[in-house]
Amino acid sequence: MNCDEFVELVTAYLEGTLPAETEQRFVEHLAECDGCDRYLEQIRSTVDNLGHLPAQRMAPEVRDRLLAAFRDWPTG
Amino acid sequence: MADTALPADAVVVARLRARDETMFASLLDAWSAGMLRAARAYVADDHAAQDVVQEAWLGVLRGIDGFQELSSLRTWVYKILINKARTRGVRDARTVPGLVVAGDGDRGPTVDPARFRGGDDPYPGHWRGLPPAWPSPEDGAVAAETRRQLAAALADLPARQRVVVTLRDVAGHSSDEVCDLLSISAANQRVLLHRGRAALRATLEQHWIKEARA
Numbered sequence: 001m002n003c004d005e006f007v008e009l010v011t012a013y014l015e016g017t018l019p020a021e022t023e024q025r026f027v028e029h030l031a032e033c034d035g036c037d038r039y040l041e042q043i044r045s046t047v048d049n050l051g052h053l054p055a056q057r058m059a060p061e062v063r064d065r066l067l068a069a070f071r072d073w074p075t076g
Numbered sequence: 077m078a079d080t081a082l083p084a085d086a087v088v089v090a091r092l093r094a095r096d097e098t099m100f101a102s103l104l105d106a107w108s109a110g111m112l113r114a115a116r117a118y119v120a121d122d123h124a125a126q127d128v129v130q131e132a133w134l135g136v137l138r139g140i141d142g143f144q145e146l147s148s149l150r151t152w153v154y155k156i157l158i159n160k161a162r163t164r165g166v167r168d169a170r171t172v173p174g175l176v177v178a179g180d181g182d183r184g185p186t187v188d189p190a191r192f193r194g195g196d197d198p199y200p201g202h203w204r205g206l207p208p209a210w211p212s213p214e215d216g217a218v219a220a221e222t223r224r225q226l227a228a229a230l231a232d233l234p235a236r237q238r239v240v241v242t243l244r245d246v247a248g249h250s251s252d253e254v255c256d257l258l259s260i261s262a263a264n265q266r267v268l269l270h271r272g273r274a275a276l277r278a279t280l281e282q283h284w285i286k287e288a289r290a
Contacts, residue, residue: 003186004088004192011270015251017262028250035203039187039277045213046277048231049222050245056112056122062130063104073137 001029006036010043082106085149092140104133110247111157116163117242128164132157147256154257182267186274210284222280229279237272244269
């Protein structure tokens, strides 16, 4: 496998959707290529950081309004 | 993202129907942050995202007594959210296609072909030089800067990539959930996720190259 092919298969690999034969070639390439090892690591780090973006908080007045609406909601 | 603090859907739904305010408050606190992020992928600013999330929760209240439990509660809540967000995005003329389909801008290599050796090289298709290393993520300042850069880069992604990356990687939905929420195929979802992630990685790379030169 070449590096330019490897970089386009990274997401399918992480999703576990590569055909077995392709996955084998992918993993073999990964084992011997420092550049692709680093590339995959950087994609993983990007995904991990996306999962830790600063939390957005619901505005307190919106939360209060919703709780009030819930309190006043007629029972169905 | 598992909501380990919340009981099973059936319990949550029963308690909401019994108008258990504590349960509703727990749900608001557990899900609103992710919902704000998802809404922000469709609308122009944080204020509009707050409005959309508020409207979505009111929609949840209106619908909870009739909720059929055909999908998970969270998927159902996010479907309401995405409908509200789409409507608001259209109203604010922030064009997010109703149907998220990979288009012409989603083809071609995700890494600049100049980074790889050409056909006349003994190793065609291999890296010309290793992708430069990034500073250690253990450094708290690096992590904070990385996340600042990512938040800005996410806002600049094409809308359909932004929506998929936000739902998958920021809000933590599974691939199946995202396909269901957006009514797209698994292959389509994967293309958009792949391109979005590759673009975000490239932005971080550019940032750290610039920092190293400074």
